Amino acid sequence: MASKIWLTLDLVETVFYLCAYEFTIRGVNSPWCRLLDDADGQVMEYSGDLKQFWKRGFGHDINSKASCILFHDLFKRLDTAANQIKSGGRVSEVVMVQVGHAETLLPLLTLLDLFKDDVPLNSSNFASHRGRAFRTGVIVPYAANLLMTLFDCPDGLRLQARLNERPLTLPGLDDLSPLYQDVRKRYKQLLQGCDQDTVCMMDSSKN
Template sequence: MTKVFSRNRLLAAALGLVLTRMAYCSVSAPGIPTVAQYFGTKARYEELNPRLLRDILSVNRSVLNPPPAARCTPIHLTAVIRHGSRFPTVKNIRRIQKLHELVVREAAGSGDWLREIKSGWDMWYTEDMDGQLVEKGRLDLRTLAKRLSLLFPSLLSQEELQQSRIRFLTSSKHRCVSSMEAFQQGLQEQWGGPDVQFQHEVNDELMRFFERCRGYVDGVEKNRTALQEVEKFKGGEEMEGVRRRMGERLGLPHHRLTPDLVEAAFFLCSYEFSIRSLHSPWCFLFDEEDAKVLEYKSDLKQYWKRGHGHAINSRSSCPLFHHIFNTLEEAGRAHRSGEPLSESASIQLGHAETLLPLLSLLGLYKDPAPPTARNYHTQHGRSFRSGRIVPYAANLLFVLYDCRQGPRLQLLLNEAPLRFPGLEEDAPPYEAVRDAYRHLLQGCDSHSECEVKPGRRTNTEL
């Protein structure tokens, strides 16, 4: 009976894989807007991994790359994941509504795409949508779960869950909770066995640490000068050129188009594509140069608000940093002592605002010259491109290996190897990683970092 049951489970899992691939491939492949690679944090995961357009469950096992001679076996996975594709927030829905009304009422340009906007496109976004996860976002997380279970079959298994060794943490925001439920559903579909009882823990202290750091809230979030580079760029010549060209295409005086309305149109193009897989007529308002400017404006905001621009941005993620390394330490200690691991995997669902400060704290994606309002033309080769780092369903993976000569740690971002700064191997010895971050492991105290002190000013890392 046991063999028959196991065979049936394997058949069910295989059938689930086939049906998922068939369902995804049966959707008519839309034309991809030429500007899609510049959507920043509103980019689809597939723009970063185009192989998934051919096979949504494609897994590249060669990304797990400890030295062959080290004879390594993965023993723990910590995954920090961004939620999937979502609806616009209320703020952007209101801007889209204002833009649509302006275009319908006053645009006098020509072109089939404009006629389609004015007579065939309905303003279907409503304020009750407010950032909620969409069906595409659920697919993002279900299929990510399946790919990770194929990549780490010994760590993300039904047996590990039944032994309570897979932990699920999420932000309290509904798009993250829904993403976690979709991820768990993906695991269930992949396993193909009887239904299992999933649980998750809401933990904003780890997943929304930025809200609890007073130094960040007062020094950046509520500080008008913290994003001055963004404000300067909004009024600069590059953005003025985008406004002028957009006005000409619409047949509108460009002064009728504020920078916020220009951005709303670009966002609308991205939402229609990420939510509905449509090459929207709104996308024809922009050429590739326009898209590069708008991507840069978005990256400026992410850099100065969440990235390397101010030291407190990255330092606010100290609680999550310590939690990750404490989990790795416990897994390594238990394995060395021969005890059962308390956690084979820790799945943590958060936001772009969760990942970017952590990546910055780790010293990643820091270019020689910071992006500013004045150096757009020298920044085309920058590594800090938010759409390449934190698209929808972005994921940062910490893989701990047991190896013949000691543990090793590998970092992957969006299912691709990412080296720790200053280390020359994809999976260096764990002790080398600890040495590289010793200053953070012994410091980076969230209470002292986030304490608001009299006269304390925002600290830039320029």
């Protein structure tokens, strides 16, 4: 006699990720995928984006503020290289690599104000967010990476940001390789300070 299996959200999510992992890692369209149609996949993808949006994205202000120290470390290194280039000296740190997880990169991208939709994601507006910018499967896939490169150009130092090897336009800056001084102006408020004590005392009820 066949036993009944009650489907729960956790079970459906497990099926979705088993399908996604086998397809992404092994290139196999596994039997798990046959249990879901395209509409199911879109709903499950949105469910994952909702979780990340409120946990590490724009859902709460403190999510991105947690990356303030990393943000300052990035610009400190860029400033050092920029000053050495301007002075005609040797750049002491040509390449700097920091390794982490999506849970580290996503809040930093949020702090940089990237992939922000006009209307926040929530459980009731799935239909209107089919073309959303905040799509974590694209933003932080396997082996996600953020590259910041300084170029010494005739008109001054320029910065190019690349996310997952693709050129990225920073918010408020139309050029793919804007002047570095314009980038610093864009993030002037964040560059003025990073008071972690104040961040950690933020009232979550106001976010």
